[in-house]
Ligand SMILES: Nc1ncnc2c1ncn2[C@@H]1O[C@H](COP(=O)(O)OP(=O)(O)OP(=O)(O)O)[C@@H](O)[C@H]1O
Ligand SMILES: Nc1ncnc2c1ncn2[C@@H]1O[C@H](COP(=O)(O)OP(=O)(O)OP(=O)(O)O)[C@@H](O)[C@H]1O
């Protein structure tokens with residue numbers, strides 16, 4: 001899976017929005033890398049800065065809304081953080097493609113599905129009109145849209161949600177990107193369609209040798225498709241690990257609590273008895289832009305001590321690129337932390 | 346005891362393209378003190394069934410007995426007597442709470458409308474209910490936009506509880522919430538049920554959530570119930586091929602497990618022109634020509650388990 005230099009390497013990314021209360025830091029010093037052929041998941045609760053991170057990579061935040069204030073975004077020996085707009089435009093939707101959280105915002109309601117994809121194909125691959133149409137039909141077939149030729153002439157509103165999402169994927173893949181950034185690609189879909197779309201992304205990944213940055217808050221989806229996971233909390237990365245390790249031995253108290261709070265559909269509860277209450281994380285995230293001296297999770301953490309409110313936790317690295325930011329996460333001490341958190345949750 | 350008993354329910358919506366067969370022949374009961382989960386793909390009729398079962402929508406045909414009283418064909422006035430006993434919590438608490446009203450006024454209103462208690466009583470009840478759902482009584486003076494999504498859902502639950510209902514319809518009530526907030530609201534609903542002996546009709550497209558909270562689960566496909574069983578059994582011994590496919594599609598929080606190939610291809614057929622016979626047959630892996638003839642009916646498969654399939 002992983003091997004060779006990363007395709008995307010983000011170092012110390014910080015992004016701010018301009019608001020009436022002054023600048024609000026939505027992403028606050030994130031490191032993240034995606035290797036060739038790798039699927040990295042970026043998870044965390046609503047508002048923690050996942051979409052902002054993705055938008056920062058492609059510099060999609062309008063200048064009047066906000067800006068990247070620090071960090072490097074290495075892609076193919078270029079620094080996207082400082083690259084000029086013209087060169088950026090050649091990368092966007094070409095070598096890096098994005099599936100947006102809100103498909104309505106990415107598809108033009110006034111253009112047929114076929115015309116939109118054909119336009120992208122002609123722009124990025126320099127194909128003629130007839131070749132572009134043939135390629136478009138092939139793409140719709142690749143994303144398993146039934147009767148692709150007929151669908152070419154339909155408008156987005158004539159398609160079901162699942163089919164619209166598949167059109168978005170076709171559009172994203174029309175340029176054979178090296179990196180696909182997929183922001184909640186299946187959140188609005190039925191589980192049946194979700195399973196189809198995830199299998200499709202996996203297949204196309206193999207076929208085109210693509211890397212994927214998957215943004216989602218659905219941990220079960222992460223378990224199904226990711227190789228590596230980065231967990232964000234309030235604009236910061238709190239933990240990163242290979243997917244199996246993260247689920248088997250989460251080291252940050254937040255990751256642990258998050259994993260505990262998802263209902264497990266296969267839990268054996270015995271003869272129809274009502275399920276146990278789910279472990280809760282008390283309180284809630286502070287609003288973006290709050291000044292935090294120490295660990296952002298300290299106020300809600302079951303094992304926080306004075307130090308956690310005073311100093312930002314240092315990064316504790318262990319093998320295979322795993323990292324955790326917690327004053328109480330000793331390197332290979334997963335078991336102890338687990339016991340401590342469970343004892344107090 | 347059954348709180349709700351529905352038989353032969355039919356509800357079609359007439360549109361420019363033809364009649365949408367949203368509900369087409371459903372029999373189901375909601376038992377006293379139970380949570381009945383309803384699952385199925387988008388557009389299969391979950392919300393429509395929920396509204397029929399709670400008397401919010403009149404059926405075209407069939408009967409809904411709510412607390413022993415027939416709802417179908419009842420006058421508005423008669424329904425108003427039942428109404429307070431049945432409440433609803435929707436997915437988007439923001440659009441269902443009046444943005445220009447303080448939370449306190451929103452919670453007081455049902456008491457005032459039904460002339461329950463003195464004004465002082467009412468204020469006390471509002472404060473107590475806010476506390477019960479985990480908010481400060483001071484929240485009464487604030488407006489919905491000042492609260493987070495999870496807090497707004499607590500307010501919506503408090504409002505639903507003001508008239509001491511027997512049944513609450515939760516239609517995608519936790520679907521818009523983050524997992525950690527979702528856990529808080531699911532726990533609150535479970536506590537309320539235990540404390541007040543409530544019943545829920547709990548609709549969600551998230552099977553893991555329904556599996557967690559429901560006592561019994563009904564699986565719908567294109568306007569019909571294809572299988573119903575207790576939460577444990579439907580998961581461990583699903584009999585309908587559609588239930589099996591649905592359960593297999595649920596992502597599991599277990600990395601590295603062998604991945605099943607997606608079992609269901611294509612989209613749902615149109616509810617305006619559904620397949621003859623068994624409606625699932627066009628996507629069914631075990632369908633035979635005979636499935637196109639008669640529609641299968643729900644047959645008992647053992648205690649608390651029924652399934653509508655010729656090949657179950
Ligand atoms: N245009 C904007 N102006 C001001 N603040 C913004 C803007 N866009 C986002 N934010 C804030 O930045 C923070 C991060 O938002 P972002 O959309 O990146 O979160 P997210 O992790 O993608 O959440 P979700 O899971 O809800 O999509 C939030 O607090 C949000 O309110
Ligand atoms: N007022 C209406 N007019 C016309 N068609 C309607 C109306 N209400 C519902 N429908 C149609 O009836 C069918 C069932 O709708 P319903 O909302 O009950 O589905 P659902 O299972 O709740 O779907 P979802 O999971 O998307 O909420 C759908 O095809 C829907 O488009």
Ligand SMILES: [Mg+2]
Nearest residue numbers: 050051052101
């Ligand atoms: Mg987002």
Ligand SMILES: [Mg+2]
Nearest residue numbers: 391392393516
């Ligand atoms: Mg619905």
